[in-house]
Amino acid sequence: MLKLRQLQKQKQEQLAESATAPERQKQQHQQQLSNSASQLRLRKDLASLDLPPSVEIDAAALQTSSTLYIRITPDEGYYESGRFSFKVVFKDTYPIEPPKVTLMSRIFHPNIDVQGNVCLNILREDWSPVLDVQSIVVGLLMLFLEPNATDPLNKAAANILKSGSSQFQGQVRNAMSGGLIDGQRYDRVVK
Amino acid sequence: MSRLSIYNFPSKHLAMNRFDRQLRLWGTHGQQRVEAGRVCVVGSSALSTEILKNLMLPGVRDLTLIGLKSESYIQDQFWDFASWNIVQMDWDANRMKCSKFWECYALVIITTGNAEVRDILRRVRMPPTLLCRVSKFHGFLTFVSSEPHFVIEAHRQHQTADLRLDRPRDQLSSFYCNLPRDPLSFSEWPFAAVLYQARKLALQEKASLKPLNREVLRHHISLMQDELSKNGQSPNLSEAYRFAYLALQNSQHIPENVRECLLLKDKPCTLPYNQNFQNLLRALCKYMSLPHSDGQLPVSGAIPDMESSSKIYNALRRTYMEVAATDASIFGSLILPIAPQFPLDQINLFCKNSRHIRVVSPVKNISTLYDFQGPKSNDTPPVLVFRSLLDMPNDETLDKEHRWKYYPVISAMAGFVAQETTKILTHQFVPIDNTMVYNGMSNEVSVFRI
Amino acid sequence: MCDPEVSILVLGAGGLGCEILKNLALQGIPTIHVVDMDTIELTNLNRQFLFRENDIGKPKADVAAQYINDRHLTGFGGRPIRVTPHFQDLTLFSDTFLEQFTLVISGLDSIEARRAINSRLVRITFESKFQKCIPLVDGGSDGFKGHCKVIIPGFAACYECSLATLPAETESYPLCTVANNPRLPEHVIEYLLSVQWAEAHPGQDFDYADGASFQWLMSNSLERAERFNIDASKLTPQFVLGVVKNIVPSVASTNAIIAAQCCNEASKLLYNEYDVERSKNFLVYNGEDGCFAHSFVHERLPTCLVCQEPS
Numbered sequence: 001m002l003k004l005r006q007l008q009k010q011k012q013e014q015l016a017e018s019a020t021a022p023e024r025q026k027q028q029h030q031q032q033l034s035n036s037a038s039q040l041r042l043r044k045d046l047a048s049l050d051l052p053p054s055v056e057i058d059a060a061a062l063q064t065s066s067t068l069y070i071r072i073t074p075d076e077g078y079y080e081s082g083r084f085s086f087k088v089v090f091k092d093t094y095p096i097e098p099p100k101v102t103l104m105s106r107i108f109h110p111n112i113d114v115q116g117n118v119c120l121n122i123l124r125e126d127w128s129p130v131l132d133v134q135s136i137v138v139g140l141l142m143l144f145l146e147p148n149a150t151d152p153l154n155k156a157a158a159n160i161l162k163s164g165s166s167q168f169q170g171q172v173r174n175a176m177s178g179g180l181i182d183g184q185r186y187d188r189v190v191k
Numbered sequence: 192m193s194r195l196s197i198y199n200f201p202s203k204h205l206a207m208n209r210f211d212r213q214l215r216l217w218g219t220h221g222q223q224r225v226e227a228g229r230v231c232v233v234g235s236s237a238l239s240t241e242i243l244k245n246l247m248l249p250g251v252r253d254l255t256l257i258g259l260k261s262e263s264y265i266q267d268q269f270w271d272f273a274s275w276n277i278v279q280m281d282w283d284a285n286r287m288k289c290s291k292f293w294e295c296y297a298l299v300i301i302t303t304g305n306a307e308v309r310d311i312l313r314r315v316r317m318p319p320t321l322l323c324r325v326s327k328f329h330g331f332l333t334f335v336s337s338e339p340h341f342v343i344e345a346h347r348q349h350q351t352a353d354l355r356l357d358r359p360r361d362q363l364s365s366f367y368c369n370l371p372r373d374p375l376s377f378s379e380w381p382f383a384a385v386l387y388q389a390r391k392l393a394l395q396e397k398a399s400l401k402p403l404n405r406e407v408l409r410h411h412i413s414l415m416q417d418e419l420s421k422n423g424q425s426p427n428l429s430e431a432y433r434f435a436y437l438a439l440q441n442s443q444h445i446p447e448n449v450r451e452c453l454l455l456k457d458k459p460c461t462l463p464y465n466q467n468f469q470n471l472l473r474a475l476c477k478y479m480s481l482p483h484s485d486g487q488l489p490v491s492g493a494i495p496d497m498e499s500s501s502k503i504y505n506a507l508r509r510t511y512m513e514v515a516a517t518d519a520s521i522f523g524s525l526i527l528p529i530a531p532q533f534p535l536d537q538i539n540l541f542c543k544n545s546r547h548i549r550v551v552s553p554v555k556n557i558s559t560l561y562d563f564q565g566p567k568s569n570d571t572p573p574v575l576v577f578r579s580l581l582d583m584p585n586d587e588t589l590d591k592e593h594r595w596k597y598y599p600v601i602s603a604m605a606g607f608v609a610q611e612t613t614k615i616l617t618h619q620f621v622p623i624d625n626t627m628v629y630n631g632m633s634n635e636v637s638v639f640r641i
Numbered sequence: 642m643c644d645p646e647v648s649i650l651v652l653g654a655g656g657l658g659c660e661i662l663k664n665l666a667l668q669g670i671p672t673i674h675v676v677d678m679d680t681i682e683l684t685n686l687n688r689q690f691l692f693r694e695n696d697i698g699k700p701k702a703d704v705a706a707q708y709i710n711d712r713h714l715t716g717f718g719g720r721p722i723r724v725t726p727h728f729q730d731l732t733l734f735s736d737t738f739l740e741q742f743t744l745v746i747s748g749l750d751s752i753e754a755r756r757a758i759n760s761r762l763v764r765i766t767f768e769s770k771f772q773k774c775i776p777l778v779d780g781g782s783d784g785f786k787g788h789c790k791v792i793i794p795g796f797a798a799c800y801e802c803s804l805a806t807l808p809a810e811t812e813s814y815p816l817c818t819v820a821n822n823p824r825l826p827e828h829v830i831e832y833l834l835s836v837q838w839a840e841a842h843p844g845q846d847f848d849y850a851d852g853a854s855f856q857w858l859m860s861n862s863l864e865r866a867e868r869f870n871i872d873a874s875k876l877t878p879q880f881v882l883g884v885v886k887n888i889v890p891s892v893a894s895t896n897a898i899i900a901a902q903c904c905n906e907a908s909k910l911l912y913n914e915y916d917v918e919r920s921k922n923f924l925v926y927n928g929e930d931g932c933f934a935h936s937f938v939h940e941r942l943p944t945c946l947v948c949q950e951p952s
Binding site: 215216245379607622 | 643660663664666667668669683684686687688690712713714716717784785815818822823824825869870871879883888889890891892893894895896897898899900901902903904905907908909912914920921924926928929930931932933934936
Binding site: 003004037097120124152155 | 752756757759760771772795796804811813814815816817820821840910911913915917918
């Protein structure tokens with residue numbers, strides 16, 4: 001291991017020369033100390049977030065349970081002014097594996113079932129380590145602005161959407177104020 | 192986390208097999224070949240011991256080690272050699288100069304450069320043989336056999352789907368033509384059906400002589416989409432765009448790997464596997480001359496997953512399987528006159544893999560290998576390594592420190608030898624064609640043909 | 642000459658681990674530690690040659706160490722070769738414990754564990770201001786394929802630098818497919834695990850090792866396959882377990898090749914034949930069609946979250 005030890009010596013000398021180690025470096029180090037690689041990445045994701053006014057992030061439970069809450073209040077579209085909260089659970093495998101995303105309330109939506117499972121390609125089959133929390137936010141926003149009827153999770157919702165947007169709009173309003181559709185009660189998400 | 196308790200599962204099916212993890216690679220039929228293969232290793236050394244260990248583990252039951260008096264280095268101290276059930280015998284030139292001695296082995300592995308062994312093996316007719324040597328950071332491995340090595344299950348990683356959209360059998364075209372055409376159903380069409388339709392429209396439309404290409408197909412896919420579906424691009428259409436090239440394949444094209452095999456269909460062969468395989472090749476030639484085949488190889492029957500409804504996809508899958516079954520049964524009727532009682536599962540396996548069959552051409556015999564001259568002036572570094580190892584007459588004895596330092600190279604070579612052995616015994620995956628050189632200093636593996 | 646003070650930590654005593662431990666012992670390394678939190682199973686025995694059938698149920702690390710210690714081998718400087726087992730989770734090692742090793746060789750099967758040890762070792766280098774630097778040699782195998790990566794913390798690419806090139810460990814399918822249009826047995830299993838299990842057993846994680854849970858999965862899979870007209874002949878317990886546990890095929894020969902490659906890199910490091918700045922640090926192997934190996938220099942990722950130098 002002599003060769004490596006020599007390189008280490010050189011490196012140490014270099015470091016000694018530029019010795020005025022700033023505080024910032026120490027801080028950065030401290031941060032690295034207490035975090036796993038996946039948490040480092042999550043922090044970076046959160047630091048670089050650029051959120052529209054309709055989205056809020058609650059990271060209070062990130063340290064304790066690796067959980068993030070994304071609250072979306074769409075300002076246009078079928079779901080305008082409904083308040084929707086998604087639970088986003090990260091594992092140590094992040095960002096190799098995507099987090100698990102569930103909607104906390106019952107919604108009438110072609111791509112979200114009543115248990116809150118979300119059918120969004122980037123959350124499953126099209127996930128890649130280059131995607132981040134920002135991509136997830138964008139994907140979720142898109143679900144509200146452009147619900148997709150072609151490959152539905154909630155077939156009833158998809159069929160109504162296909163049959164016409166005004167009818168669909170009516171049912172969404174009904175569901176968002178806590179109404180009943182086909183015997184299924186939905187959660188009230190508007191004031 | 193609670194630990195695995197497979198043994199407590201109430202289900203009797205879960206009586207797990209010791210070979211489970213390799214059955215997932217080569218199946219029970221591959222395992223049977225591994226277990227039935229008699230393998231003989233010549234030369235006792237650390238390399239031989241490691242090879243024997245790597246063959247004993249996957250279940251090769253009948254292992255023989257022929258030791259030479261001059262060699263002594265076995266890491267006996269490390270291994271429970273006795274528990275491996277290995278037949279051990281001393282090198283005996285008188286006995287071993289007859290081909291009879293060797294013919295019971297499916298494979299012989301020669302690890303020694305001993306002059307007498309060399310001399311005798313040059314003159315005997317040998318079963319398929321792997322010859323390997325190792326020295327310091329380098330090792331080589333050569334596959335020697337007087338007969339070609341055929342493979343039905345090459346397990347190619349990225350196989351293009353076998354859809355035959357250009358010349359579908361009647362059953363397939365009627366399936367494609369009879370799919371419901373309303374907008375709702377269209378979103379459930381598997382991409383193969385979309386491509387079939389796009390292809391048909393494209394050909395109807397154009398009187399021009401421009402060849403069909405992806406752009407034309409994609410144009411027609413989008414026309415179909417506009418006509419039938421107003422709900423944005425559904426996943427089946429994205430797949431159709433992506434896999435448009437599958438509608439451009441020429442189903443009458445016989446791939447190079449298949450033609451290479453066909454060229455050898457009448458080469459005199461004595462190995463039972465090869466005789467069987469040649470019968471399959473002969474039947475294939477007959478099959479190809481039937482009007483039924485339309486000049487196409489048998490349909491494999493396996494299709495990739497496609498975005499679609501469960502119902503339509505299952506129907507499509509069944510149709511392809513039925514077409515494949517018809518092809519296989521016609522193929523079977525052709526082979527039975529050539530080889531009565533030919534096993535049905537082999538016919539099916541062959542038809543399923545007919546586009547992917549392979550042949551490897553080993554070095555003809557050991558003399559050819561030892562006499563390897565070649566143009567010395569422009570040897571690549573691996574060939575130089577190969578030459579120096581080949582000409583290294585006696586097995587080198589290293590001092591302790593060097594044995595320690597270079598042990599991993601021996602272990603790696605033993606891994607390569609065992610891997611090629613299992614490929615040769617199972618006739619699955621493709622063995623080296625036909626010589627490889629390992630350079631443990633530069634981490635390079637080079638394969639070339641002698 | 643090699644320093645007799647050398648000590649090596651081996652992560653994992655599975656298919657690669659057994660080979661690595663054997664190689665190191667026959668390389669004359671006197672001080673070897675091995676960590677593994679698994680116990681021996683029948684299906685290990687087609688490749689994990691330090692174990693016998695009557696070892697089933699015992700900790701892998703203990704049995705592997707015992708096997709080698711019972712050989713009474715002698716290594717560098719005439720020292721006895723001694724393997725110390727650790728039947729535990731490797732992420733629970735303290736930095737002080739890790740710092741005693743000359744190098745670490747890993748034969749793990751999880752990306753998580755590799756990332757964990759990688760960031761620990763990089764941190765040790767940075768924190769000690771390059772006084773310490775413990776190379777990590779990482780091996781992996783899957784069927785006839787494998788890889789070997791040499792990580793010199795702070796000097797060459799670390800494991801995290803190559804993260805974007807790694808494939809996801811498990812295959813996943815669109816939720817709408819598995820929910821409404823399952824076509825493959827895998828779709829059926831995925832729906833049961835990702836949706837139906839949670840509905841039927843709120844707040845409880847699925848554990849394949851629990852007999853009742855596995856039974857639930859088996860019988861519901863068959864039922865769902867039948868409902869959607871999916872060929873259920875593939876849905877054997879072996880197949881279902883393979884999907885759930887993400888079992889990869891594993892053979893002795895690939896493990897021998899990859900473990901030897903790892904130990905050979907270790908050897909080159911120990912005997913000063915490894916060029917830290919120029920050696921090809923990554924190698925991928927594929928034995929499915931002939932014998933293919935590609936070795937190359939993987940550069941450090943300047944923006945790597947783990948090994949980016951604090952500036």
